Amino acid sequence: MRFVARRLAFFLVTLWAAVTTNFLIPRLMPGNPAIAMMARYRGRINPAALHSLEIAFGVDNHQSLVSAYFSYLGNILRGRFGTSLTFFPDAVSHEVLQALPWTLALVGVTTILAFVLGTLIGLLGAWRRGGFLDSMLPPIFVITSAFPYFWLALISIWLFAIKLHWLPANGGYSIQTNEAWTWAFISDALRHSIMPALTILITSIGGWILTMRNNTISVLSEDYVRMARAKGLSPWRIMWTYAGRNAILPNLTGFAMSLGFVVSGAILVEFVFNYPGVGWMFLQAVENQDYALMQALFLMIIIAVLTAILVADAATALLDPRTRDQQ
Amino acid sequence: MTAITATMRPARTRLGLGALRRIAGNRKALVGMLLLLFFVVLAAFPGQLAPDDPNAEIFRPALGVSSHHWFGTTAYGQDVLSQLIWGARQSLLIAFAVGGLETALAVLIGVSAAYLGGIADGLLSLLTDVLLVIPIFPLVIVLTAYERNAGFATLVIVLGALGWSYGARQLRSQTLSMRNREFLQSARVRGERRLYVIVFEILPTMTSLIVASFLGGALYAVLTAAGLQFVGLGDPNSLSWGTMLYWAENNEALGANMVLWAVMPGVCVALLGAAFALLNYAFDEVSNPALRKPRRVKRG
Numbered sequence: 001m002r003f004v005a006r007r008l009a010f011f012l013v014t015l016w017a018a019v020t021t022n023f024l025i026p027r028l029m030p031g032n033p034a035i036a037m038m039a040r041y042r043g044r045i046n047p048a049a050l051h052s053l054e055i056a057f058g059v060d061n062h063q064s065l066v067s068a069y070f071s072y073l074g075n076i077l078r079g080r081f082g083t084s085l086t087f088f089p090d091a092v093s094h095e096v097l098q099a100l101p102w103t104l105a106l107v108g109v110t111t112i113l114a115f116v117l118g119t120l121i122g123l124l125g126a127w128r129r130g131g132f133l134d135s136m137l138p139p140i141f142v143i144t145s146a147f148p149y150f151w152l153a154l155i156s157i158w159l160f161a162i163k164l165h166w167l168p169a170n171g172g173y174s175i176q177t178n179e180a181w182t183w184a185f186i187s188d189a190l191r192h193s194i195m196p197a198l199t200i201l202i203t204s205i206g207g208w209i210l211t212m213r214n215n216t217i218s219v220l221s222e223d224y225v226r227m228a229r230a231k232g233l234s235p236w237r238i239m240w241t242y243a244g245r246n247a248i249l250p251n252l253t254g255f256a257m258s259l260g261f262v263v264s265g266a267i268l269v270e271f272v273f274n275y276p277g278v279g280w281m282f283l284q285a286v287e288n289q290d291y292a293l294m295q296a297l298f299l300m301i302i303i304a305v306l307t308a309i310l311v312a313d314a315a316t317a318l319l320d321p322r323t324r325d326q327q
Numbered sequence: 328m329t330a331i332t333a334t335m336r337p338a339r340t341r342l343g344l345g346a347l348r349r350i351a352g353n354r355k356a357l358v359g360m361l362l363l364l365f366f367v368v369l370a371a372f373p374g375q376l377a378p379d380d381p382n383a384e385i386f387r388p389a390l391g392v393s394s395h396h397w398f399g400t401t402a403y404g405q406d407v408l409s410q411l412i413w414g415a416r417q418s419l420l421i422a423f424a425v426g427g428l429e430t431a432l433a434v435l436i437g438v439s440a441a442y443l444g445g446i447a448d449g450l451l452s453l454l455t456d457v458l459l460v461i462p463i464f465p466l467v468i469v470l471t472a473y474e475r476n477a478g479f480a481t482l483v484i485v486l487g488a489l490g491w492s493y494g495a496r497q498l499r500s501q502t503l504s505m506r507n508r509e510f511l512q513s514a515r516v517r518g519e520r521r522l523y524v525i526v527f528e529i530l531p532t533m534t535s536l537i538v539a540s541f542l543g544g545a546l547y548a549v550l551t552a553a554g555l556q557f558v559g560l561g562d563p564n565s566l567s568w569g570t571m572l573y574w575a576e577n578n579e580a581l582g583a584n585m586v587l588w589a590v591m592p593g594v595c596v597a598l599l600g601a602a603f604a605l606l607n608y609a610f611d612e613v614s615n616p617a618l619r620k621p622r623r624v625k626r627g
């Protein structure tokens with residue numbers, strides 16, 4: 001339990017650091033670009049909303065830095081992230097909730113797929129050391145992990161959408177179909193997600209393969225594996241229940257973190273495909289200098305990552321007694 | 328975005344002559360070295376190698392492949408090959424600068440955390456852990472969004488200042504594991520100064536971790552810088568592969584029959600990235616004995 005309590009404290013410290021970073025960045029930047037943005041807001045939104053934005057970006061000269069900081073913290077705690085300029089006059093939270101399902105479906109499913117497939121391939125590769133799988137795949141994936149994945153997205157659009165006309169070039173769904181839970185809409189959305197999903201899968205699976213392979217190799221030299229072999233257990237059983245289960249433990253935290261990162265979307269892939277998710281919205285906010293939306297999204301990403309890590313820590317403490325003793 | 332695994336690799340060994348020989352004999356390392364060398368030559372002598380002025384808009388736009396223009400021309404009538412050759416310089420400079428800055432910070436913070444211990448260690452470790460879990464790419468985007476058209480210096484400082492945490496954590500645990508080794512105790516008995524012990528006794532044993540941190544940082548810098556420039560957060564007038572991709576995308580190069588304008592900068596980024604990734608993988612194989620290929624016994 002002490003372990004989980006420590007991690008909970010870490011959660012709060014990191015969250016505080018992120019919120020404070022959000023507060024400080026516009027104030028530390030030379031010339032404070034937020035002032036330019038505020039000029040555009042004036043007269044377009046009501047005075048109360050303007051005031052909270054002024055606090056958020058340090059334009060309000062009546063307040064000292066310290067009291068501005070506490071007003072800012074108060075606004076965040078009450079969930080007041082301000083008004084988005086890009087999607088005026090909607091509140092930031094409303095817009096984010098619209099983009100979130102798209103990202104969760106696309107990036108969430110591909111992240112889980114990449115982890116499961118990568119772990120399996122890594123385990124099999126290490127088990128048959130020097131075999132076909134092991135000598136072919138790691139070098140290939142070392143190279144694909146160095147690919148700029150947004151560029152891979154560009155090339156696949158050119159090949160499969162422009163040249164071959166197999167798949168739609170961009171967007172999350174066709175404009176003709178209505179956004180509703182009908183088969184036509186779902187299959188249309190699925191068709192739109194094939195290319196972005198494959199791009200993410202190809203560039204992210206390599207990391208899982210390599211770490212799982214290396215973990216398994218070091219686990220295979222452990223005494224309990226030798227013991228299992230000596231007992232004459234079937235290789236199948238040794239691979240799954242002795243080697244695999246232990247080798248996967250160090251990767252759990254990494255997997256949880258990448259699940260947390262799902263919320264940030266695959267920013268560049270969503271940008272290239274004009275996919276209506278969080279990552280695309282994030283870059284939209286940047287382009288329109290919509291700092292309120294940007295800050296809210298950044299905070300949401302941090303909270304998602306931190307929650308995922310907390311869950312992973314709790315899971316690791318449950319699954320691996322060694323972590324409990326350590327602390 | 329690469330997943331950061333918050334786990335430690337097994338301790339690495341000191342890189343000696345034998346290790347250097349193994350690296351030279353490693354095929355992955357050889358390919359990586361040759362690729363890197365190729366780009367270093369391009370970056371060093373672009374004026375001699377590039378056929379034309381990369382910025383001059385003097386040719387007919389959107390020309391196809393020919394003996395004059397190996398990769399065609401841009402929508403503005405610039406020679407794509409010349410732009411590629413000149414672009415190598417910025418990518419390499421960013422890679423080396425960010426890799427160097429990151430590694431320096433990782434060594435400084437990781438080793439001193441382990442060596443100082445106590446409250447200093449607690450604070451430095453907390454800082455490391457916080458930075459380790461904060462999603463870097465969104466943060467980099469936020470920072471470069473305030474600083475419009477981030478130039479070379481901004482990119483290097485932002486990427487370097489945010490990327491050191493993983494290396495620092497590894498170096499800290501490696502230093503901790505060595506604190507009570509005999510050769511350090513004997514140095515202490517000899518009455519050596521702290522700085523001497525750190526620089527001449529501890530750091531040499533961690534060469535391979537430091538190299539890995541540098542190569543990883545360089546790879547991440549090349550990819551992230553190209554991504555930022557591609558979405559328009561870099562300096563649109565700079566000569567770099569990411570900026571080329573930005574202009575190619577803005578002019579719909581792929582749909583408008585200027586395919587190579589959009590393809591080649593990405594190929595260059597991928598090849599330079601592959602060079603760093605292959606070298607890193609080779610170093611990992613050489614310095615971590617568990618991962619070395621099992622020796623095959625030759626028969627007959």
